Amino acid sequence: MTQVTRNWTPNHGEPYRPVPYRPARMPAAESLARAAALRERMGRRRTVRQFAADPVPEQVVKDAIACAATAPSGAHQQPWTFVLVKDPEVRRRIRAAAEAEERRSYRGRLGEEWLAALRPLGTDEVKPHLTDAPYLIVVFRQRHWLGADGNRRKHYYVDESVGIAVGMLLSALHLSGLAALVHTPSPMRFLQEVLGRPANEKAFAVIPVGYPAPECEVPDLVRKSLDQVLVEI
Numbered sequence: 008m009t010q011v012t013r014n015w016t017p018n019h020g021e022p023y024r025p026v027p028y029r030p031a032r033m034p035a036a037e038s039l040a041r042a043a044a045l046r047e048r049m050g051r052r053r054t055v056r057q058f059a060a061d062p063v064p065e066q067v068v069k070d071a072i073a074c075a076a077t078a079p080s081g082a083h084q085q086p087w088t089f090v091l092v093k094d095p096e097v098r099r100r101i102r103a104a105a106e107a108e109e110r111r112s113y114r115g116r117l118g119e120e121w122l123a124a125l126r127p128l129g130t131d132e133v134k135p136h137l138t139d140a141p142y143l144i145v146v147f148r149q150r151h152w153l154g155a156d157g158n159r160r161k162h163y164y165v166d167e168s169v170g171i172a173v174g175m176l177l178s179a180l181h182l183s184g185l186a187a188l189v190h191t192p193s194p195m196r197f198l199q200e201v202l203g204r205p206a207n208e209k210a211f212a213v214i215p216v217g218y219p220a221p222e223c224e225v226p227d228l229v230r231k232s233l234d235q236v237l238v239e240i
């Protein structure tokens with residue numbers, strides 16, 4: 008596959024015109040109330056591995072992707088593509104290829120230290136969520152783009168930018184009432200082939216999206232407290 012996304016330079020390389028940005032200042036009391044409510048709601052987000060086959064309103068998923076695509080990015084290059092996989096046959100192909108890679112990973116490729124880190128979560132090479140969830144969002148990072156002269160041009164801070172966008176995607180999905188899982192089969196090259204993405208795009212994560220299955224269980228894990236993650240100076 009030699010085709011490369013022909014992308015556009017932000018603003019065609021011209022300086023952006025400054026425009027006023029004057030969002031109404033939120034009163035502190037409202038900020039405090041919203042922040043506390045958001046903290047509580049985000050605290051209830053859980054990674055789900057058992058999905059119901061029930062359909063999900065497609066527009067909710069598309070709106071969440073549109074939210075993700077508002078993420079800040081290096082040089083505003085927006086180096087991402089979100090492939091929304093609805094076709095059950097394509098999901099089956101992705102599952103088969105992912106499980107083949109994961110079998111090799113769990114049977115030795117990960118190494119003992121990595122396997123030990125995963126053991127408390129009980130993950131294994133069987134990935135039913137890839138076919139049970141009604142949608143898969145496969146996120147690709149664009150490592151470079153193709154300039155008008157046909158030469159490759161670098162994108163900057165690609166992993167950071169795409170990571171931020173995925174964080175925003177997970178938040179948007181959760182706040183819209185949907186469950187998700189960030190799945191990172193390794194190596195992920197098969198995704199580029201199955202989904203026919205151009206050579207400049209590399210898969211970043213596969214994100215099954217749907218409702219939790221009625222029998223869904225999650226590990227009773229503990230998050231670090233604010234004290235443990237926040238340093239004030």
Ligand code: IYR
Binds near residue numbers: 130193
């Ligand atoms: N990609 C494998 C292994 C895996 C790795 C990490 I780090 C996890 O947090 C979970 C799983 C898998 O998806 O099973």
